Amino acid sequence: MTPQFDYLIGHDVPTEQRNESTLGIDRLATGELVTRLIDANATIHRAVAAQSGQLSAAVEAALISWVAGGVIHYAGAGTSGRLAVLDAVELLPTYGVGEDRVRAHLAGGAAAMMHAVEGAEDDRAAGEELGASLAPTDVMFGVTASGRTPFVAGALSGARSRGATTILLASNPAAELAALADIAILPDTGPEVITGSTRMNAATAQKIVLNTFSTALMVRCGKTFDNLMIDVRATNEKLRARTVRMIVQASGISPEEARGNLTEAGGHIAPALVMALAGVDLAAAKAALAAFPPDPHRAGDPSGIRSALAALG
Known part of the structure; x- marks a missing residue:
């Protein structure tokens, strides 16, 4: 078997294997089908929880970069890359953090967010060029279901x-790209409910990991007071409320x-809160x-708010 054919078979990639629990799902009535698909998610949280130590290490590494003024870069293709884009862009309205600190790179560029760009995920040279543009204080966070993109x-x-x-x-405990990572987060989400469709189990795990990573990073960087967002950008009526x-x-x-304090503080939550x-x-x-x-x-x-309050007596 040639290496190329072996790659296409994906015999060593869990997401490419048949899921015994969903064999014959095309024969099921809608209600049973939906129940079977929901049940297939039951193991995902456990798989992510098993990686809590690695995820914590990733947050700590990102904090070192953050304090040094570095940029957190996400890189991915297809569903994995799109999830990374979502995580990055939502940090601006939620925590006031833009592309100058957290940036996502989707194989194939912005057009690939809405449409498949043929061959983009196979372009190692484009990825290499991207990675080589980073500063030593930056972080490259690669996201891939197979662990070999x-x-x-x-x-x-x-x-x-x-x-x-x-x-x-990656959703592959034996991900070959782990050799290129200082920290590897490898939740074992197993075979997909639809063989090879990593928009299912693997993507759900990736969403949990990415959201946990960025939220923990923002909390540690002082973007919250208790569990309240103090750097949210109130750009519409819902957010102003x-x-x-x-x-x-x-x-x-x-x-x-509260509204008066916010108005006086120019909409900035931290001083209005103090x-x-x-x-x-x-x-x-x-x-x-x-x-x-x-x-x-x-x-x-x-955040410094508790210390400020203590200083004010």
């Missing part, structure tokens, strides 16, 4: 050549007072926050 291989290899930190997420509600939830003041919790004016709130800027190394208070 050439575009991701190139991205990891190129990033390594620059001294950047490399992370791999959310910012008012967060001030109310955290402080117990009235919605009218004003509400400490009962001080905007100038005092800003001065206290300036003395305690966000710091992931400040135990128990990465």
Whole structure:
């Protein structure tokens, strides 16, 4: 068997194997079919949970990069790449973090988000060029269900050549690209419910891992106070209402007072929150926050808000 044919067979890739629990699903009535598909997700959380140590290590590595001013890069193709794009772009409205700090690269470019770009995932050279453009303080986070996608291989290899930190997420415990990663997150999601359709189990696990990674990173970087988003960009009425509600939830003041604080603070949640919790004016709130800027190394208070409140008495 030639290496190329062996690759196409995918005998060593779990997602390419037949799933015994979904054999014969085309014979089922709709209700039973839906139940069978839902049941197939039962093991995904356990598979991800088994990788909590590696995922924690990935967050810690990303924190080192963040403090050094580095950029977190995602690289992937197809469904994996699209999930990475979703995770990256949602950080801007949620945490005020844009492409200058977290950036996603989809094989085939932006057009591949909506339409398949033939051969893009096989373009190792494009991945290599991307990885080689990173700075040593950056992170390359490769996402691939099979653990062998050439575009991701190139991205990891190129990033390594620059001294950047490399992370791999794959649904293959024996992923060959793990050799190119400083940290490998490999949830064993097993055979897909539809053989080879990694938009199912593997993609669900990837979504959980990516969301957990970026959320943990944002919390550690001081983008939340308790479980409230303090850097959310209120660009519509729903989000403006959310910012008012967060001030109310955290402080117990009235919605009218919360709205007034936010207006006075120019829509910035942190000073409005300190004003509400400490009962001080905007100038005092800003001065206290300036003395305690966000710091992931400040135990128990990465945002600095608790320290600012303590300083205000």
